[in-house]
Amino acid sequence: MSTPPRPIASIRDRLCNAPAGPSRFLWGATGRVCLGELPGGTSLGERAAELAGKSVLVVTDDQLAAALALIELDGIARRLIVCTPDLSSAHLPAIVARADIDAIVSDRDRSADGVAVPLHVLCHGTSIPGTPGRQLRHPAAEARLPTEWVLLTSGTSGAAKMLVHNFATLTAAICTAPANRPTNSNAQGADVVWGTFYDIRRYGGLQIFFRAILGRGSFVIAGAGEPIGDYLVRLGTHGATHVSGTPSHWRRALMSPEARAIAPRYIRLSGEIADQGILNALKSFYPQASVAHAFASTEAGVGFEVDDGLEGFPARMVGAPGDVRIKVADGSLRIRSARNAVRYVGEDASTFTDDEGFVDTGDMVERRGDRYYFLGRRNGIINVGGLKVYPEEVEATINRHPAVRMSRVKSTRSSITGSLVVADVVLTRESDRSGACDEIVDFKREILQICHESLPPHKIPATIRFVPALEMAAAGKLARHA
Amino acid sequence: MSVRTAVISEIQQIAGHSRKDLAPLNDDLVLLDSGLDSLAIAILVARLEETLGFDPFTESDDVAYPVTLGDFIRFYEHAAETHRVDSRQAL
Numbered sequence: 001m002s003t004p005p006r007p008i009a010s011i012r013d014r015l016c017n018a019p020a021g022p023s024r025f026l027w028g029a030t031g032r033v034c035l036g037e038l039p040g041g042t043s044l045g046e047r048a049a050e051l052a053g054k055s056v057l058v059v060t061d062d063q064l065a066a067a068l069a070l071i072e073l074d075g076i077a078r079r080l081i082v083c084t085p086d087l088s089s090a091h092l093p094a095i096v097a098r099a100d101i102d103a104i105v106s107d108r109d110r111s112a113d114g115v116a117v118p119l120h121v122l123c124h125g126t127s128i129p130g131t132p133g134r135q136l137r138h139p140a141a142e143a144r145l146p147t148e149w150v151l152l153t154s155g156t157s158g159a160a161k162m163l164v165h166n167f168a169t170l171t172a173a174i175c176t177a178p179a180n181r182p183t184n185s186n187a188q189g190a191d192v193v194w195g196t197f198y199d200i201r202r203y204g205g206l207q208i209f210f211r212a213i214l215g216r217g218s219f220v221i222a223g224a225g226e227p228i229g230d231y232l233v234r235l236g237t238h239g240a241t242h243v244s245g246t247p248s249h250w251r252r253a254l255m256s257p258e259a260r261a262i263a264p265r266y267i268r269l270s271g272e273i274a275d276q277g278i279l280n281a282l283k284s285f286y287p288q289a290s291v292a293h294a295f296a297s298t299e300a301g302v303g304f305e306v307d308d309g310l311e312g313f314p315a316r317m318v319g320a321p322g323d324v325r326i327k328v329a330d331g332s333l334r335i336r337s338a339r340n341a342v343r344y345v346g347e348d349a350s351t352f353t354d355d356e357g358f359v360d361t362g363d364m365v366e367r368r369g370d371r372y373y374f375l376g377r378r379n380g381i382i383n384v385g386g387l388k389v390y391p392e393e394v395e396a397t398i399n400r401h402p403a404v405r406m407s408r409v410k411s412t413r414s415s416i417t418g419s420l421v422v423a424d425v426v427l428t429r430e431s432d433r434s435g436a437c438d439e440i441v442d443f444k445r446e447i448l449q450i451c452h453e454s455l456p457p458h459k460i461p462a463t464i465r466f467v468p469a470l471e472m473a474a475a476g477k478l479a480r481h482a
Numbered sequence: 483m484s485v486r487t488a489v490i491s492e493i494q495q496i497a498g499h500s501r502k503d504l505a506p507l508n509d510d511l512v513l514l515d516s517g518l519d520s521l522a523i524a525i526l527v528a529r530l531e532e533t534l535g536f537d538p539f540t541e542s543d544d545v546a547y548p549v550t551l552g553d554f555i556r557f558y559e560h561a562a563e564t565h566r567v568d569s570r571q572a573l
Contacts (some may be wrong), residue, residue, distance in 0.1 A: 198532065228514070251520065251547060254546075255520070276543040281545060284546075285546075415524075416524035420524055420525065463529065
């Protein structure tokens with residue numbers, strides 16, 4: 001006798017089967033949506049059915065509109081490509097081609113973006129309920145697909161890396177907690193109200209989105225370009241209990257007069273190194289909260305959470321048995337779990353795991369006593385407030401100045417954004433020899449000018465230092481240290 | 483150059499470079515409302531370290547983040563005072 005196939009889990013199924021309780025909401029900047037009403041309604045209008053089985057690019061200005069589209073299309077679309085809010089439309093044609101996209105869902109008309117896609121569907125930050133007796137012709141009842149979720153992270157020279165996840169990998173960190181022993185990060189209480197400074201279209205924010213949707217509480221979603229003070233006030237108004245963000249988000253929150261508007265029970269940091277300073281500052285500002293920092297990346301998924309109030313993580317976690325296996329090899333942190341991304345788009349199998357199935361996170365760690373501490377990224381990748389910077393791109397920009405012979409871009413520790421970009425520059429011999437002081441000041445101004453014209457603000461060097469020479473590694477490449 | 487002058491002058495330079503309009507710089511001005519975002523404030527802290535030789539945010543694990551420009555300047559003035567005492571003791 002064969003066992004019946006396991007039903008494919010989707011967000012819609014989970015919402016339909018949610019235990020009865022008080023009304024739950026997604027609170028946007030300009031409106032709210034009742035989660036209980038979502039399975040019967042649509043934010044995509046009458047064309048929702050046409051998206052069944054399609055590879056759908058979800059590219060919206062408004063986060064709530066994206067949230068509603070993702071909830072509605074999980075289990076229906078073949079593939080959902082989740083666009084980050086800062087994605088330049090210049091990258092769209094390449095993404096459309098690589099991910100075989102055949103439909104675009106957006107909250108504004110994208111036909112002028114020059115993207116050749118047969119189906120454009122307009123979505124909204126509101127859900128139109130199905131009227132009794134006239135059910136919306138929704139494919140959810142018939143088609144059930146294990147939808148691929150494609151998340152974008154920045155790669156070298158601005159081209160996005162496209163990582164394939166699915167409902168199982170994205171929710172593995174949430175479902176594994178025993179129901180009878182809820183932890184803060186998996187809180188299932190009906191009074192839980194989640195909030196995040198992250199955008200839900202980045203891995204860190206998407207984790208909070210799933211925790212909110214699969215739990216029993218509500219979720220306060222930031223509006224496009226909403227000032228942090230306004231968001232803090234809204235979090236306070238809706239009684240946010242669980243709030244997440246990067247250390248940089250939290251530092252900015254603490255510099256805001258509205259920081260007192262919230263009184264969370266649980267504070268979560270991820271996406272950057274959480275140093276002792278920000279952990280202490282949060283604990284002292286919000287004494288009632290438990291403060292935890294989590295390690296997660298789009299490739300590796302959620303690795304682990306540290307809740308002892310100290311930076312770094314206990315060495316006993318390395319090699320310990322469990323759902324998530326952690327090892328350290330060649331100084332970098334490696335993680336294997338069911339939360340790992342499946343593969344890159346366009347590849348048959350994962351190319352970012354080693355032969356034991358571990359993802360190399362590229363995060364360098366060092367053991368001191370019974371704890372490991374994060375040192376930074378391998379290959380000199382710089383994390384400025386949660387945004388990745390590849391030094392090569394900035395160096396290439398600086399090197400466009402005719403007086404520059406070569407440059408090295410590296411990271412410097414910042415107490416505000418975690419890291420900052422700084423540059424060491426070697427001038428051409430002629431420029432260096434004639435280098436009057438005024439001329440050097442001009443060079444610095446002109447180099448910054450070039451950077452301002454071609455790079456987003458987080459990639460522009462905070463300081464530029466002129467040096468006589470740069471250290472080279474054996475292979476003739478610039479020496480880059482973690 | 484006083485700490486206050488150094489802070490104000492760096493703020494003006496950063497705003498000038500990124501072509502940001504600054505609010506009138508007085509002590510009650512909320513830093514994040516000044517026209518500088520947190521990246522610009524991070525750059526401000528890095529440049530001040532070049533000019534003044536210290537970064538008060540990294541001197542202790544127990545810092546209260548400044549909310550207003552006045553808080554920020556006092557934070558730096560206090561750290562400058564500690565540095566002067568330290569360097570006198572070192573002599």
